[in-house]
Amino acid sequence: MGSWAEFFQHLMNGLTLGGIYALIALGYTMVYGILKFINFAHGDILMMGSYIGLFVYNAIRGELLGFWTIIAFFLSMLVGMMFSAILGMAIEKIAYKPLRKATRLAPLLSAIGVSFILSNLAAWMWGTKSKKLEYPFDNSPIHLGDIAVTPHQIMILVVVVVMMVALKLFIDRSRLGKAMRATSLDQDTAKLMGIKVDRIIAITFAIGSALAATAGFLIALEIKVYPSMGTMTGLKAFVAAVVGGIGNISGAMVGGILLGLIETFGVALLGIPYALRDTIAFIILIIILLVKPEGLLGKAEKEKV
């Protein structure tokens, strides 16, 4: 590690990476909180939303200039989010709902099946080449001393913070959020209290999928849009959700940012070959799980007879 400038550069890179993980992790954790299963198709929902957003953006961008391209960008993102939300709900209804009473492994496998279908459908319909999403603004870096920060990184941070605060408020304060918490705590009791559990589950899927689409669209500016764009990022985000304590909203946020920082600084500080980055991330994951098996912010469950 060279200087302070290098430190802040890595910090900035780590925070943006972590913010993206956190957004995706939220979807995993919300679904897990209520249905107790890993939605393996989450990364593919992210990819589908990004494609739709990209198409909308390319269609409406046209000759727009300056400020208006940014409006168009966010509008497209919104359409992508809505598409993902509907897709998420549809998948839940078709592939997971019939399995709610089955063993825990059945929906997991069903989700893997859905993941296969979505990613290959996208490859067939839209081709396997990466598609570029144009920046809605000039992305040349802003130099603060020796640190280079791109407007894109700033946008990611802003959107991530806004989304997280909104979600946290929604879950903690709104009636719907309360119903969600109740459902995740105890579905039967929630049902008895007059909560429409099926509807709550559908809404959970919608929100989680929309957040994934947001994350996908944001990173697409940099990593482009392609059929397997969600796979590895999704897997890492899932790790983040587990580290934070799966089922816990704040945990997903903390876990995501932590993972982003660990990945960046693990290589930068410790001088580990970059190719071993994932190894470091997974080893830290395992250490955290061993020390605190329920994740950083998860609640320990006592096993009683």
Place this chain on the structure above:
Amino acid sequence: MVRKISFVVSMILMVCFSLPLFAGGQTETAAVETIKLGFIGPMTGDYANYGQLISKGAQLAIDEKNATGGIAGKVKIQLIIEDSEGNPEKGLAGIEKLSSSDKIVALIGPVFTGVSFAVGERVQVEGILMVTPSGTHADITNIGDYVFRTVPSDGLQGEVAGNYFYEVLGVRNLGVLYIKNDYSQGLYEGTKASFEARGGKVTIAETGQIGDKDFKTQLTKIKAAAPDAIYIPNYTAEMAQILEQASQLGLNIPFLSSDGFSNPEIYDLAGAYTDGVIYVGPTKVAESDASKAFVDKYTKTYGFAPDSFATNAYDAAYVLFDALEKVYKASGKFDRKAVRDAFAATKDFLGVNGKINFAENGDLVAYQGLYKVEGTTPKYLGAYTVVDGKLVEVK
């Protein structure tokens, strides 16, 4: 329980063993006026892009040939494409299917080195000619006499690259950012060896993983090490990320690259950052329209431009047609051994990439082209090869 199991098992066995009956019948009737060529490459999965791009090169050649009537003007050619997913296990299944169900005469592919090794052992035993358009590992052609390639081995490319960087570009301290896959690492090792043999030094070599999109950490480290130039022997998707992120980090060091850069997709993905990149690629026939005509036709037919590997596949197909034609004219049938011998005897065949000849071991006798990108247009600098450790420009 036992009855249920035996029922299921016997059903499956019945289905399996009845399949050859009708499927086999089909191939027999169809084989009269067509011959089949196989292609193996990743058509789905993370590397699907490469399989799609390269298979289209072979397909275009075959469509063109069929439009003129086919081999010797009467035997039509059919290309059977099998998906390897970039995995030797699937690749082996592909060659098994191609050889036992389709009875192919020759194979174009596989695309990747790992699959090429597994499939190469298989075709050698079976006696099927295999021509890989993109398997660059130096040892592939040493599997046996049925294995050829229309791409220079990474041994040659590394030698030319290392010498050219040192001698012509005057680079002394080289930074490298390569991906831990066989293609990138092979080129890195080859280039490093020849570059350091000349007296240069690779001062920083950073790695990335397959599928990585974020290279800021490595680039930040490379920036701190301040080499004279950065060598990025990777595939398009990664190089686009690297160039863009390097610019974001304010990294103003010349970039050097490999034939992976010959894919014009790079200009779609990172067109704003390609100016000044120098890369080693295929040679060009001076004053020949073949290359331009091919690129135009390919682009018009498929909606996207070919890379150098797709060009290699196109050339492979035409060299193969030539061999098939000779064999057919001599014997009236397509004996696999005869096809192999005719292919090996190819002399100065004029393909899109220039004159094609094969060395004793099946390697392409080749030179390397050097390109410098101006804006988004690669400018040809000339062809080079290395003789006795010395860089020689080929006129």
Place this chain on the structure above:
Amino acid sequence: MLNFILLIFIYSGIYALMAMGQNVITGYVGLLSLCQAGFFAIGSYATAILSVSYGWNFWLTVPIAGLLAALAGIIIGLPTLRLKGDYLAIATLGFGEIIRNIINNWDSLTGGPMGIKRIPMASIFGYTINPFDKWAFLGMVWIFVLLGYLFFKRLARSRIGRALEAIREDEIAASSMGINTTKYKVWAFALGAFAAGVAGSLQAVFTLSVTPGPFTFMVSIMVLCMVVLGGMGNFIAVILGAFLIQFISYFPQLVGLSNVIPPQFKQILFGLILVVMMIWRPQGILGRAPRMSISGIRRKKRTTSNGGESGDTIQGGSR
């Protein structure tokens, strides 16, 4: 055509070994492990390295491959077995990726991304079991499957097998009966890993070269699919599951459709079959519903308190 069918049976056999191992871990003890790909890789590389770099006979490398995998299983198992359900899944998945990562980066031993080429073929009494001579290789693979089956079948009926099932049905009750649950869980992990290691060894002499690329977590997922699709806890069912998954994967090639339909359709078909199978028969083809409940994996009334309606009413016949 016949050769292609034989190839499917060879792959089925190799995966059946892995699936039986997974079945001990998941079907018997009820631990959701996603690490078979890692053990498979260790087995493959053990055979590749020992026979290429040290000139060992294939038959000597098989037990070493199995033991090394089992050792890795113990190393992974000891710390992670405290974890429950999905936490264990993600930790083992992480280990699988770590193994692949190490292989990809330990160039001096494993050849890194270049892998190891030209692995000598297996031979017995001077007769070479050429992977291109499908019948002989098929015979060898299925002898291994048969041995594995007999071993596991016997194990299941032994004291250890009963202990493992007891842990699956109710860990707390089992431990209060004096069963050392950690010990048995580690045993299960080691046995499961051993089977995958042997499978890896066979794979190495079939492909005759190994590269780190194929050993992704998708392999582990596939193996899990085989176990669940066949029917958990039943070794015949698991072998059938392995065959079915392979058969489905290669079906388009078998009927000569792979060149006609877009290549993605094969994968989409695979996904559809998974979804439909799970909805139609979540307990697997030969699975019996009541025996399917696994304490580590299903929804638990006692611990998560979410599911008064869940598993137990439908699945909980075992208690």
